[in-house]
Amino acid sequence: MATTKKTTKVTKVSGSETKPEVKKNYRSFVGEVKSTKMTKTITVAVSSIKKHFKYPKSFTTTAKYHVHDEKQVAKVGDTVKFVECRPLSATKRWRLVEVLKTNG
Numbered sequence: 001m002a003t004t005k006k007t008t009k010v011t012k013v014s015g016s017e018t019k020p021e022v023k024k025n026y027r028s029f030v031g032e033v034k035s036t037k038m039t040k041t042i043t044v045a046v047s048s049i050k051k052h053f054k055y056p057k058s059f060t061t062t063a064k065y066h067v068h069d070e071k072q073v074a075k076v077g078d079t080v081k082f083v084e085c086r087p088l089s090a091t092k093r094w095r096l097v098e099v100l101k102t103n104g
Helices: none
Strands: 010-012 018-020 028-038 041-051 058-068 079-084 094-101
Touching: 028 058, 028 094, 041 079, 058 079
Parallel strands: 058 094
Antiparallel strands: 010 018, 028 041, 028 079, 041 058, 079 094
16 A cells, blocks of 8 residues: 655754744735724725726725724724734624724
């Protein structure tokens, strides 16, 4: 019987120590806070400009995300940065990183 081996990438750290390489690519977005009515949850709208595939016309699309705000620091109108995380509820899969610009 033939046996198969699993191979993993190993990165040389220093000397003879080796550490397995961990690659985490979290998606991140920047958007404007639209609602803070829920406890520890904010609703953020992210706008992007797209071009029609057939006609030379640009249009704006907006997507809304529910973002976890543990310290409740974001206010309506603020520009925030958020990243992908594990599912926190039925609709929350995003975590607040920082408030970039305050509306005040």
